[in-house]
Amino acid sequence: MQLSEQIQNPVPAQAPVDVKAPWHRSDTEPFVRIENVSKHFGDFVAVDNISLDIYQSELFCLLGGSGSGKSTLLRMLAGFETPTSGRILIDGVDISSIPAWKRPVNMMFQSYALFPHLSVADNVAFGLKRDGVPRGEVKQRVAEMLEMVQLGHLGRRKPHQLSGGQRQRAALARALIKRPKLLLLDEPLGALDKKLREETQFELINIQENLGVTFMVVTHDQEEAMTLSTRIGVMNHGEIVQVGEPHDLYEYPQNRFVAEFVGSVNLFEGQVIEDETDFVRIHSPEAEAVFFINHGISCAPGQKVWAAVRPEKIRISREQPQDADNCIEGTIDEVAYMGSLSVFRVLLPCGKQIRVTKPNMARRFDERLNYRDRVFLSWTGDSCVVLTS
Amino acid sequence: MMRNPGYMKASAWLGFIFLYAPIVSLIVYSFNESKLVTVWGGFSFKWYAELLQNDQIIDAAMVSLRVAVISATLAVVLGTLAGFCLSRFGRFRGRLALSGMITAPLVMPEVITGLSLLLLFVALEGMFGWPAGRGTTTVIIAHTTFCMAYVAVIVQSRLASLDESLEEAAMDLGAHPSSLFFLVTLPLIAPALISGWLLSFTLSLDDLVIASFVSGPGNSTLPMVIFSKVRLGVTPEINALATLMILVVALGVLAAAWQMRRQARRAPAA
Numbered sequence: 127m128q129l130s131e132q133i134q135n136p137v138p139a140q141a142p143v144d145v146k147a148p149w150h151r152s153d154t155e156p157f158v159r160i161e162n163v164s165k166h167f168g169d170f171v172a173v174d175n176i177s178l179d180i181y182q183s184e185l186f187c188l189l190g191g192s193g194s195g196k197s198t199l200l201r202m203l204a205g206f207e208t209p210t211s212g213r214i215l216i217d218g219v220d221i222s223s224i225p226a227w228k229r230p231v232n233m234m235f236q237s238y239a240l241f242p243h244l245s246v247a248d249n250v251a252f253g254l255k256r257d258g259v260p261r262g263e264v265k266q267r268v269a270e271m272l273e274m275v276q277l278g279h280l281g282r283r284k285p286h287q288l289s290g291g292q293r294q295r296a297a298l299a300r301a302l303i304k305r306p307k308l309l310l311l312d313e314p315l316g317a318l319d320k321k322l323r324e325e326t327q328f329e330l331i332n333i334q335e336n337l338g339v340t341f342m343v344v345t346h347d348q349e350e351a352m353t354l355s356t357r358i359g360v361m362n363h364g365e366i367v368q369v370g371e372p373h374d375l376y377e378y379p380q381n382r383f384v385a386e387f388v389g390s391v392n393l394f395e396g397q398v399i400e401d402e403t404d405f406v407r408i409h410s411p412e413a414e415a416v417f418f419i420n421h422g423i424s425c426a427p428g429q430k431v432w433a434a435v436r437p438e439k440i441r442i443s444r445e446q447p448q449d450a451d452n453c454i455e456g457t458i459d460e461v462a463y464m465g466s467l468s469v470f471r472v473l474l475p476c477g478k479q480i481r482v483t484k485p486n487m488a489r490r491f492d493e494r495l496n497y498r499d500r501v502f503l504s505w506t507g508d509s510c511v512v513l514t515s
Numbered sequence: 516m517m518r519n520p521g522y523m524k525a526s527a528w529l530g531f532i533f534l535y536a537p538i539v540s541l542i543v544y545s546f547n548e549s550k551l552v553t554v555w556g557g558f559s560f561k562w563y564a565e566l567l568q569n570d571q572i573i574d575a576a577m578v579s580l581r582v583a584v585i586s587a588t589l590a591v592v593l594g595t596l597a598g599f600c601l602s603r604f605g606r607f608r609g610r611l612a613l614s615g616m617i618t619a620p621l622v623m624p625e626v627i628t629g630l631s632l633l634l635l636f637v638a639l640e641g642m643f644g645w646p647a648g649r650g651t652t653t654v655i656i657a658h659t660t661f662c663m664a665y666v667a668v669i670v671q672s673r674l675a676s677l678d679e680s681l682e683e684a685a686m687d688l689g690a691h692p693s694s695l696f697f698l699v700t701l702p703l704i705a706p707a708l709i710s711g712w713l714l715s716f717t718l719s720l721d722d723l724v725i726a727s728f729v730s731g732p733g734n735s736t737l738p739m740v741i742f743s744k745v746r747l748g749v750t751p752e753i754n755a756l757a758t759l760m761i762l763v764v765a766l767g768v769l770a771a772a773w774q775m776r777r778q779a780r781r782a783p784a785a
Binding site for chain 2: 226235252
C-alpha cells in the first residue's frame with residue numbers, strides 16, 4: 127500500500143530547481159565565462175576543453191583530487207599559465223591576452239605567500255602602491271581592510287609573528303584590497319586546524335556576501351566545498367564531471383565518480399529488469415536482491431547500472447521491517463562509535479561491505495547493535511540513485 | 516651513545532684546547548714585553564705600538580683591506596647572478612655543468628687555482644695588454660673568482676628555501692616582472708648577501724697562496740708580508756699583527772654566522 131502511494135507521488139529524478147538562482151535563469155549574463163579552455167604540458171593534458179559559466183557574487187568551488195587540473199585552471203584565471211586553446215572572459219572582456227599584473231583578478235595563495243620582510247599593513251598596501259594610489263588613500267583603505275578582517279591592532283607585526291588564522295586573514299585582506307572582480311582562493315582553509323577551519327569558513331562566507339565579490343575556490347576537501355559554495359564543479363582528469371549546488375551533487379550525483387568523491391556511498395552493480403516511466407527495478411546479483419527505485423531513468427533494457435545509496439539513508443534493525451521498499455540481510459562486521467553517530471560496516475553473504483551510519487539519538491540504548499549481530503538493512507525507493515556511468 | 520656527562524665534558528674541553536691553545540698562546544705572547552718570543556718578560560702593548568710605526572705592514576694591511584672590500588663586493592654581485600640562474604631557470608642546457616663548475620673552486624687546491632690564474636693573466640697580457648703586469652687588480656680578480664663560488668652556493672640555498680609563490684603573489688598584486696627582483700627577491704635574500712659578503716671579505720683577507728701567485732712587486736698583501744717576515748724569524752710584532760687579524764676575521768665570521776642564524780630563524784615562519 128505504501129508502495130502504490132509512492133508511485134502516485136513520484137519524486138523527481140532531478141534536483142528541485144531554485145528559480146531565483148542566476149544559473150537557472152535565462153536573463154542573467156554569466157560574469158566569468160570559461161570557453162573551451164585546454165592546457166597541455168607537453169603530452170600531458172592538464173585541463174581538457176572546459177567550459178564553465180560563473181555568475182556575479184557567486185562562491186564557486188572547484189573540487190577535485192590532486193592532478194585533476196583544478197589548480198591549473200585557477201592559475202590560468204590568475205594569468206600564471208596561458209591556455210593552450212580557448213578563452214576566458216571576465217565581465218565581458220577577454221582577459222586571455224592580459225598579463226597577470228594587469229588582470230582584475232587577485233589570488234589568495236595556499237601558502238598565503240605573505241612577504242616576510244614587510245609588516246602586515248605593508249603587505250596589504252602592496253597592491254595599492256603598485257597602482258600608484260595616493261598615500262593618504264592607501265593608508266585609509268588598508269586600515270579599513272585590516273579592521274574588516276579583525277587585524278586592525280596587528281598591522282605593524284611581521285607575518286612570522288602571526289598565528290595561522292591571522293596569517294590567513296592577512297592574506298585575504300591583501301587579495302581583496304584592490305577590489306578585484308574575481309578573487310581566486312587556493313585551498314583557503316587547508317593550512318588551518320579543524321576547529322579554526324569551521325569558524326573561518328563562516329567568516330569567509332560573511333565577507334564574501336558583504337563585499338559581493340565573485341569568489342572561486344579550489345579545494346580537494348569536499349566538506350569545505352559543501353559548506354562554502356553556492357555551486358561546485360567536480361573535476362577529474364582535467365574535465366568537469368558535474369556542476370551543481372552542493373545539495374544536487376550529494377543527492378543527485380550523475381555518475382559514480384561524483385557519488386564516491388562527494389561523501390561516501392554504497393554502490394550495487396546490477397541490471398535493469400523493469401523500466402517504467404515512474405519506477406525501475408534493478409536486479410543486483412551481489413546483493414541477491416531486486417531493488418525498487420521510484421523514479422524512471424532513461425537507459426537501454428538490460429544495461430549495466432549502479433544503484434547508489436548513502437550510508438545515512440539506510441535503516442539498520444534486528445527485526446525485518448514490514449513494508450520496506452528495499453531490504454537486504456547481513457552481519458555487522460565492525461562498529462565505530464563516533465559520539466554523534468555510529469558507523470556500522472555490514473557484511474553481506476556475498477562478502478560485499480555496506481556502510482551504514484546511524485545518529486545516536488538516545489543517550490543509552492538498550493538495544494545496542496553489536497559486532498556479529500544479524501541485521502536487516504532497508505531503505506525507501508526514493509533514497510536511491512541509479513547511475514549509468 | 517655514551518651518556519656519561521663527565522666523559523662528554525672532558526672530550527669537549529680536549530677538543531677546544533687542541534684547536535685554540537696555539538691561538539691563545541699567540542695572543543698571550545703578543546703582549547710580551549721581551550724581545551724573545553718564547554721568554555715571558557712582563558705585560559706590555561709595546562709591540563702594538565711598534566706595529567703602527569711599521570710602514571711596510573700598514574701598507575700591506577691597506578692593500579689587503581682594499582682587495583678584500585672590492586673583491587667581496589664583486590663576488591656578491593657575480594655570485595648572486597650565478598646562484599639566481601641555478602635556482603630559478605629550471606632545467607636549461609648545461610645546468611649541471613654550471614652548478615658543478617661553480618662549486619669547483621671550493622674544492623680545488625689553491626695552488627692550482629693560483630697557478631692557472633697566473634698563466635691566464637700572463638696570456639691575457641700577451642694578447643690584449645691587459646691586465647698590465649701583476650698587482651692589486653689581478654689579486655682582486657683572483658679573489659673575486661673563488662669568493663664568488665661561496666656566494667653562489669649561499670644565495671642558491673637561500674633562494675631554494677624561498678616560497679616561489681611570493682613572486683607570483685607580487686605579480687598578482689600588480690608588480691611588473693621587471694620590478695620583482697628589487698621589490699621582493701632582493702629584500703628576501705639580503706641576509707644571505709650580507710653573510711656572503713662577510714665570508715668573502717674574510718676569505719680574501721686570509722688568502723696567502725693565490726695572492727702569492729698573482730700579485731706583483733710592491734703590492735704584497737698582509738698575509739704575504741707576514742709570511743716573508745716569519746721566514747726571517749718570528750718577532751713579537753708579528754704576534755701582535757696576527758692577534759689583530761684573528762680579531763678581524765673572528766668578527767667577520769661571527770657576523771656572518773649571526774646573519775645566517777637570524778635568517779634561518781625567520782625562514783620557517785615566513
